[in-house]
Amino acid sequence: MTIVKSMDFDVVVAGAGPVGLMLACELRLAGVSAVVVERLTEVDTTIKAGSINLPTAEALYRRGLLPALAETQREIFARFMRPGAGGPPGKPGPKVLGHFAGIMLHDDLLDTSDPDLAGHGPAANVSLVPQAELERLLGDRASALGVEVRRGVELTGFDQDDEGVTVHTDRGTIRAAWLAGCDGGRSTVRRLAGFDFPGTSPEITGHQALVEIEGAEDLGMGWHRTDTGVYVHGPMPGRILTVQFGGPPADRDAPITADELQAALRRVSGVDVTITAVHTATRFTDNARQATTYRLGRVLLAGDAAHVHSPFGGQGLNLGIGDAMNLGWKLAAAIRGWAPEGLLDSYTAERQPVGAWVLDWTRAQVALMRPEPRARAMRDIVTDLARTVAGTTYFAKKLSGVWQHYDLEGDHPLVGRTAPDLELADGTRLADLLHGGQALLLDLTGGDAEIGSHAERYGDRLRVVATTCPDRPDLTGLLVRPDGITVWASGDPDTPETLDKALTRWLGAPAEFSAA
Structure with a gap:
């Protein structure tokens, strides 16, 4: 006799970061039930990604969240771009579009007639949305949609069978048809499910922090390369970033102290600064790995659980939101019973190449940052290219995400690409x-x-x-x-x-x- 276990939810989502919350919202919007389990009891306010790219802005715009994003961006400008916070007064220079390995890109060299930059509507005006603020926004949306988010609950294991997944937590057991691992770069779900996770090992130790600092006037603003690494100061007051090439940190989980940050900044900058307080800090490396598939049976991965890399270029958060958008409706279709053959498998087929590109994009930046003669020679060449119209436009398109598309069947040039934000006859878009x-x-x-x-x-x-x-x-x-x-x-x-x-x-x- 076969015993059929009743389902508590259609999907358990492990992780209440932006990716997990976005996925849960997409599932609920499509009419399926989801519960999110998260080890942390509060939103993680550790300094992480500071902005979103165009595909992320478009995804949130298409769900009605553009006004909230725009308001967040206004608040960030008001908080950090007050007089004295963003450099000396005077006539503003060209807008910074981003950077590649610390090589800054400016909009006075951008070819705005490039067709890939057109048709994105008001989403193109929003980018300055830090990760913690996005997580709060998506948490509010999840609550409004009726998604159950269980904080302070840690996933400890799971068992999957032909009908579903039994998820074990430190607060009890949950039965669901599917499990989605959105639980970060050191994903418990990925490890326990047995996903292959090949890639390249780390060679750097990086720190990013918001601190109180004495002697900062001798650091200068922006990106700086030295004989011992790379450091960044600004643009917001007290923000520092250091990169050292002596290998990964001995202990990624140890508390980050003011002494550790001070020693790293002094070593890389050569400036005798003193850090008197730490508001938020994180370590990072350039470990670059990707799951060979994003699905094993009834277990799926999204975000950093599926791919890890250094933060250079700000691609990680955005890559994860793209995963959630791609997976959400496909998984819902499978649950509701109308998914055509191969639809759920197209999640890996479409998203894995984008993830592979991001890994190489970050690897290339680390290579150009190395404090050795060959890397410096190559960096000089890349800098010259980046300071041309064609070069700036190339890098800006890559950084913004407008290049992203899927290889789908169809002859029309729009097929496989994000839909243009057409302005319709009645004024809607x-x-x-x-x-x-x-x-x-x-x-x-x-x-x-x-x-x-x-x-x-x-x-x-x-x-x-x-x-x-x-x-x-x-x-x-x-x-x-x-x-x-x-x-x-x-x-x-x-x-x-x-x-x-x-x-x-x-x-x-x-x-x-x-x-x-």
Whole structure:
């Protein structure tokens, strides 16, 4: 006799950082239940990522969170960019777009006519959102959506079978159909599930901190390379970062003291500073590894649990949010029973190449930072390239994430890329139509064609909107996945066969023929 164990939730999400919360929100939005378990009792305010890239801003914009992001950015500017905090007064210079290995990129050399930089709407104006603030914002959203977040609960183990996963915690057992490990670079879920995690070993010890410091006037602002490493001072008051190339730290988990930070900064900078107080601090290395698959049975990985690397270039948080957006609707489709064949496996197929690129992007920066002659020679060449229009534009596109796309079936140039934020005839924008987390079929003929006539059969999986877009007369229709990726586009109103194929590929069989 087979005993069927009842499910407490559809999904257990391990980790209440931004990735875990984003995934849980996406699952709940799609109509499945999720519980988040988190060892920490409060939001982690340790200094980490300081900004978000364009794909992350677009993802949050498409869920109605752009006003909250913009308000957070205003508060950060008011807090840290007050007079005296951002450098000497006077006429502002070119805006800094970011950096590659500390080589600063400025917008006066950016080719703004590049088509990859167009069509992103107001999300392109938001970037300065620190990780802790994003975690708070997503925590509020999870609460509003009815996601249960259990803080102070540590995952200690799990057992999976054909029907589900039994998750063991220090506060009891939870039964769910799936387990998602979003529990960071030293993921318990990844280790216990047995995921392969190959990569390259660390060679640096890095520190980042907000401190009270005496003698800072002799450090100068910005990035500095020396014969013993790299240090950064600013842009916010008291922020320091050091990189030493003597190998990884002996103990990643030991408390970080003022003496440790002071010794690192003195050694790398050569300046006799004194650190009198530490507000927040972290250690990091350039350990760069990636899971060979993001799924083993009913266990999935996202965020740092699936890939680790150095923080240079600010890619980690953004890579994880992209994982959550890609996985959320696909896992929900599997749970609800309408997922077409191979949909859940496309999570690894689509996200793993993006993760592999990020690992190499960070490895290259560490290589250019090394305090040795060959690295310095290569850095000089890269600096010269970065100070051209073509070079600045190349690096800015990589840093911003606008290059990201998936290799999907379809001839139209928009297929596989983030949907353009079209301004529609009634003044709304495409992102406004994605707040509910459904796929979107946009009939841009205004209803004169047959594009939307057969899509009613997909029920709540698909939202169909008939309108026009005066700025894009070349487009008659778009099919956009819940994660904002275009999977069908056309300039011909009479294309039912290619549209039907795309609908079936991504949304499965129509409702009247499915078990959903």
